[in-house]
Amino acid sequence: MTSPLLASKNTDFHYEALYRVLLNSIDEARLIRDPLRTLAYGTDASFYRLVPQLVVRVDNEEEVRLVLKEAQLRKLPVTFRAAGTSLSGQAVTDSILIQLSDNWKSHAIHQHGQIISLQPGIIGARANQLLAPFQRKIGPDPASINACMIGGIAANNASGMCCGTAQNSYNTIQSARILLADGTLLDTADESSKASFAQTHGELLATLKGLGEKTRGNAALADKIRHKYRLKNTTGYSLNSLVDYQDPFDILLHLMIGSEGTLGFLSEVTYQTVVDHPIKAAAMLFFDDMERTCRAVTALKSAPVSAVELIDRAGLRAVEGKPGMPDMLTTLGDQAAGLLIDVRAADAQELAHNLELVSSSLTGCEPLNPIEFTQQKDIYDSYWKIRKGLFPAVGAVRPVGTTVIIEDVAFPVEQLAEGVLELQGVFQKHGYDEAILFGHALEGNLHFVFTQGFDAPAEVIRYEKLMDEVAQLVAVKYQGSLKAEHGTGRNMAPYVSLEWGQEAYDIMWEIKRAFDPEGLLNPDVILTHNANLHVQNLKPLPKANDKVDTCIECGFCESSCPSKSLTLTPRQRIVIWREIQRLSVTKDQPERLALLKKDYDYQGVDTCAGCGLCSMQCPVGINTGDLTRELRHDRIPDSKVGYWIGDHFEGVTKTARLGLASASVMKNIVGDAGMKVLTGAANKVSAGVVPKWRSTMPKASIPLKTLLENSDCSATESDQLTVVYLPSCATRVMGSSPASKDQRSVMEVMLSVLNKSGYRVIIPDGVESSCCGLAFQSKGQFAVAEQKANDLNTLLLAASENGRYPIVCDTSPCLLRMKETLDEKLKLYEQVSFINEFALPHLQISKKSARIAVHVTCSTTRMGLADSFVSLAQQLADEVVLPPDITCCGFAGDKGFSTPELNASALKTLPKAVAGCDAGYSNSRTCEIGLSEHSGLDYQSIVYLVDELSQPR
Structure with missing residues (x-):
């Protein structure tokens, strides 16, 4: 018998050999095996922890094929990973993790949006964005659609709020490109590919055909399968394919849906799309008890509703007092429950008809409040935001050190009330008093969410007993589904045989062996021989920092992060x-700890843009940038240098302006290449004080004093129109790019637009020494940042006559900082919002026949001004391009000078997205430097275009 130590050494040898072979074909940067990144990239949204030996970021099908073939030669298990938002442990491994690079985002739209082909790296919401012009969408609509990817949606057969069973991936898939365990590629839409596959894999096809005939010939089993899929069901393999189809290729295609990477890799899926009704209305109704609530669900089953979401009393308590929720929530009894009812239509007339049918179907159901549907977007959105926020609402208030678990089951809808009441009783019996129930009531699909600690053996036993009893209740007593839409994963794999029975379970194992004879694709997921799998390899969630302790590691934040392709996500x-x-705390792995700390400086701290976009996607509102800034402060506490710069800010900005002027002269002598060499060396010697050269480095701005001497800021037709203009330190220092057609500074252009609009402009006295504090805050110099904000507050209160006059700032990030720190009496406007609200009514615009690119900065998005920015651009130019994959540019104040690779990574898709555009526009001078360099366009503030196209009315 081989000793464990020798087996370990042999395994290590195989991983090393695999690494060496892959290194011949795949960039070393995409073969990841250091302790920090294997842990980071190997973590998904579940409560399991396995750390891969090797993470391979694959670029294409050939690389997937290579990894599969070489892993199979060495009998090494392989797991596929898309966005990692799966909740059941489908995407974790202690072996090889195949992760999608950014190269998997191609798509093709066919038949005017009726059909769409998608690579697995496309985010679900992006697919719907592509289909929006056709008023179509993909069928699946999981709550994580803004973060999860097509590969995961198909592999888990995800559904969602409005999807039901008719529009899930199983029922809308048309074809797919599939890589099997041995590296063979099958394109089910290509007859030549199918013919070739039949020659090489005839045995697999024969097995599937035989299993289909055997299953259809077994009336009892076939009826059981049809019953199981009348409900939502993702427990085990898609056995419905064996009764729904006879052609083995159709069976194979539909078995891949919901197979969670255990049968093969989906490199492309082609969906039949569904109608996306543009007119929507929603209502929240409340009932005395669960029985009455479920009776209303039954009444709505035949009504023209898009979704009916049930929320139990504990769930309603979790959202009491949230914006948009009715006050009556606090008055409901302990047994009450609610329904969120959504109705959609092609036009207003159809909607009115549908609403009438829905209301009449509820006659006699006795809701506690009037049936009132709203089309008001903010209220409608708030209803759905609250429904989608129920899962994290529990996670946000859980004790530190516990995890939040979400399971989803399905009862036959006619037995929903009884099932819900018994399920609530099971939770109370085992002491899970905080558990909440909610879900897609029309399908009998319920999610239950509760907090769970795994640090004590007794807690693990309590969880195990709970799941055993839930499994008996749902799968045996009610013949329901233990997994309705989240996929089987590791946490339900031990219960698959209980739900399906031995006969169906044996067929599943036959399917697994036919596709994956060696059992190397995502082993133990869906099918397992380990009865304790669901309580092993549990993820620790120790206290780390108050700013992030509520994180449930769902991954919703990742799609918006500018460093996601460079280093780490939030x-x-x-x-x-x-x-x-x-x-x-444990002190048991000192060498590993030292490595993690060392690597985290760059991976975690230096390359975080601190943009805060993660907080907008995070269900519990965590801004990971706050943690980063705190760590920067810990690294370099508030220093005398910081205070000195703050106290001598006018001189510092003058010096910076002089430096830019000198650099422009030097560039004319040595060129861009020479400047990169010189500044690179100076940056290293000065420990980052001297910025690295950018080819789009601006000239020095005109001194404010000179500008004021040459401008008349007070002569207007009426003194009634007055504005305080605060030029940011960035625009006071940085002028236009040498390549810009308009060589004026932003300040000059802002004054021109304000004067055309008829405004008397006040520029505060002492503005040259002012700063909002953002530059200091981002570096963790919190005390200086607060001091500068206080000084600016005093300055602006005086200039605006205690808030009498509006204040406009020409740089979006600064304005956001001001809104967060300055007196509420101050009426603060970013340039876009001020122009839209105050300037445009006084201007006549001559729209330009041009195609322009617009970059909405992260601060603009966080202030809720993205739509306003796009609207302004659309009033100025015929065609406006908004690059779809870019959220934050990653320049991050001065990060673009010190860590230019962050900016480059964040903008790597920009050139293709803006190809054919005439110019680019934004609203942050520093962002525009990087945007210009990486796009090939000249990016300037949007005020340049406003000034170019406007005349006074």
């Missing part, structure tokens, strides 16, 4: 920081 930063804190 979720991954939190994962690593938690591990650093855990190891700091």
